[in-house]
Amino acid sequence: MSAVVGEGALVADEDAGFWTRRRFLTALGAAGGAGAVVGGMEVLGLFPDAEQHKQAYVPPRASDFHLQGRAKKASVLVLGAGDAGLAAAYELEKAGYRCEVLEARDRPGGRAWTVRGGTTDTDSQGHRQRARFGESQYLNAGPARIPQGHTTLDYCRELRVPIEVFVNANPDAYLYRAPASDAHGPLTRQPIRRRAARADLAGYTSELLAKCLDQRALDARLGGADREALISYLRSTGALSASNRYAGSANRGYAKVPTAGNAAGALDQPYGLADLLASGLGSSFGFELEWDQAMPMFQPVGGMDRLPRALAAAVRGTIRYQAAVTRIRVSSEGVSVDYTDGSGASQNTRAAYCVCTIPPSVLGGIEANFPSAVASALAQVQTMPVGKIGLEFGRRFWEEDDRILGGITDTNLDIATIWYPSYGFHGDRGVVVGYYTFGEASSQYAALPPSEREQRALAQGARIHGRPYRSEFASSFSVHWENQPFTRGGWALWADRASSTAYQTLLEPVERLYFAGDHLSYLTAWQHGAFESARSVVTALHKRVLAGGD
Numbered sequence: 321m322s323a324v325v326g327e328g329a330l331v332a333d334e335d336a337g338f339w340t341r342r343r344f345l346t347a348l349g350a351a352g353g354a355g356a357v358v359g360g361m362e363v364l365g366l367f368p369d370a371e372q373h374k375q376a377y378v379p380p381r382a383s384d385f386h387l388q389g390r391a392k393k394a395s396v397l398v399l400g401a402g403d404a405g406l407a408a409a410y411e412l413e414k415a416g417y418r419c420e421v422l423e424a425r426d427r428p429g430g431r432a433w434t435v436r437g438g439t440t441d442t443d444s445q446g447h448r449q450r451a452r453f454g455e456s457q458y459l460n461a462g463p464a465r466i467p468q469g470h471t472t473l474d475y476c477r478e479l480r481v482p483i484e485v486f487v488n489a490n491p492d493a494y495l496y497r498a499p500a501s502d503a504h505g506p507l508t509r510q511p512i513r514r515r516a517a518r519a520d521l522a523g524y525t526s527e528l529l530a531k532c533l534d535q536r537a538l539d540a541r542l543g544g545a546d547r548e549a550l551i552s553y554l555r556s557t558g559a560l561s562a563s564n565r566y567a568g569s570a571n572r573g574y575a576k577v578p579t580a581g582n583a584a585g586a587l588d589q590p591y592g593l594a595d596l597l598a599s600g601l602g603s604s605f606g607f608e609l610e611w612d613q614a615m616p617m618f619q620p621v622g623g624m625d626r627l628p629r630a631l632a633a634a635v636r637g638t639i640r641y642q643a644a645v646t647r648i649r650v651s652s653e654g655v656s657v658d659y660t661d662g663s664g665a666s667q668n669t670r671a672a673y674c675v676c677t678i679p680p681s682v683l684g685g686i687e688a689n690f691p692s693a694v695a696s697a698l699a700q701v702q703t704m705p706v707g708k709i710g711l712e713f714g715r716r717f718w719e720e721d722d723r724i725l726g727g728i729t730d731t732n733l734d735i736a737t738i739w740y741p742s743y744g745f746h747g748d749r750g751v752v753v754g755y756y757t758f759g760e761a762s763s764q765y766a767a768l769p770p771s772e773r774e775q776r777a778l779a780q781g782a783r784i785h786g787r788p789y790r791s792e793f794a795s796s797f798s799v800h801w802e803n804q805p806f807t808r809g810g811w812a813l814w815a816d817r818a819s820s821t822a823y824q825t826l827l828e829p830v831e832r833l834y835f836a837g838d839h840l841s842y843l844t845a846w847q848h849g850a851f852e853s854a855r856s857v858v859t860a861l862h863k864r865v866l867a868g869g870d
């Protein structure tokens with residue numbers, strides 16, 4: 321604890337500009353010592369982690385049944401073996417429920433899909449692909465990055481799925497803004513290093529603020545000691561001289577890297593402030609500070625599907641693959657579901673309860689005796705078109721030539737971003753994400769046959785990486801979630817969940833059927849949302865069973 325309460329915590333607070341809170345804590349520390357400061361921080365809500373631990377999820381336990389004298393083995397039918405469905409079955413089984421899982425695909429994971437050499441796909445447009453990636457190479461076609469604070473990591477830990485760092489922010493990756501017109505200035509004619517643009521922007525903005533402070537422009541807001549402390553923070557962030565001037569620094573990278581003896585290295589001239597502002601590049605730096613995008617981030621070693629596969633292995637009940645649901649009947653007694661099996665034969669299964677994780681865009685097309693309010697809620701859910709292409713290269717030129725080891729290049733082209741792999745550094749080959757598109761840009765790529773998507777992605781990426789982007793190219797595999805028959809969309813789009821009748825309707829069970837999935841969470845488009853939704857539904861279902869079942 322004491323490390324958290326030391327200088328670091330107070331300085332970090334100053335950095336964030338929490339002046340009154342800092343004063344309060346400093347005063348408290350002087351009067352009551354470290355223990356008082358910790359207590360004070362909890363009062364102020366500065367230990368969000370402590371808060372989270374207090375609210376930790378408690379899975380239903382088998383002992384609940386014994387305590388309440390309920391019959392064991394209440395049955396639950398789970399529809400969908402993605403993260404939400406598998407977690408629901410896994411958690412329910414901890415309490416003694418008997419689960420059966422129906423999954424339309426021939427694999428677990430849903431969107432948590434890892435494409436490797438030999439993976440095949442036929443999308444709803446009839447585009448057929450077979451991945452030709454080499455040994456150990458892969459594309460996470462759906463989720464690919466896990467933040468520290470997400471429940472997803474708890475499942476990795478519980479199921480012993482090894483994780484490694486996912487490089488989400490790399491200062492040496494590029495920023496590229498193709499000039500729509502000359503309006504964006506000279507910096508948009510070439511890819512530039514994120515590091516250089518960020519250091520220059522921080523430098524100039526720090527300089528401007530430091531000069532304001534020097535002129536006492538902010539006297540009413542800041543006392544003398546606070547002003548000095550803020551100026552020293554600005555000097556360090558902006559790499560300012562003692563006279564508070566920004567003239568470039570090594571933070572932005574070297575023109576010539578320092579080596580031995582008298583080779584001190586050489587800096588480049590900083591970009592001009594006006595050019596930086598005109599380029600619009602500054603708007604890209606907030607991303608890597610976001611709660612769920614900030615480093616460190618993680619990925620399962622070997623591919624995202626390691627997590628759903630571990631969950632599937634931990635589920636004791638039967639998981640039926642290639643079982644596509646065709647009809648759902650709910651009643652006060654339970655649920656009855658028709659599905660076609662792998663051979664195309666029609667089957668039926670029944671259970672006392674059901675957890676349905678089929679995405680609304682798919683579920684809306686399945687015959688069901690849901691009340692009309694539920695049917696119209698399902699029909700109202702809008703989804704985001706989302707697609708990715710994996711480009712395998714025979715040489716890691718981004719590592720060898722550009723010295724970019726992982727991370728993301730950000731562009732204003734229709735590819736949006738280029739992701740360098742966070743696995744297999746210095747290996748012979750590597751799969752780069754050549755586009756990760758949302759919305760309209762994604763729909764345009766989705767409409768093309770895979771070979772044309774590939775050519776377009778290569779042409780765009782070559783604007784940043786030049787010749788090797790073509791000469792080292794080996795093969796590609798692209799996925800557009802709106803064209804995946806059992807997904808039909810990247811993720812749900814909600815304007816305001818609290819006031820959305822559709823959202824609120826789907827949070828409620830229909831007789832003995834509960835809906836679950838990331839679409840019914842505040843973290844849509846994250847595995848965390850799927851896991852949290854599953855936990856919340858499992859908890860509600862179990863409470864109901866313990867209370868008598870109706």
Ligand code: PHE
Nearest residue numbers: 463464465613844845846847
């Ligand atoms: N979780 C996804 C990602 O990190 C989708 C997403 C993007 C969600 C941006 C929120 C913000 O790419």
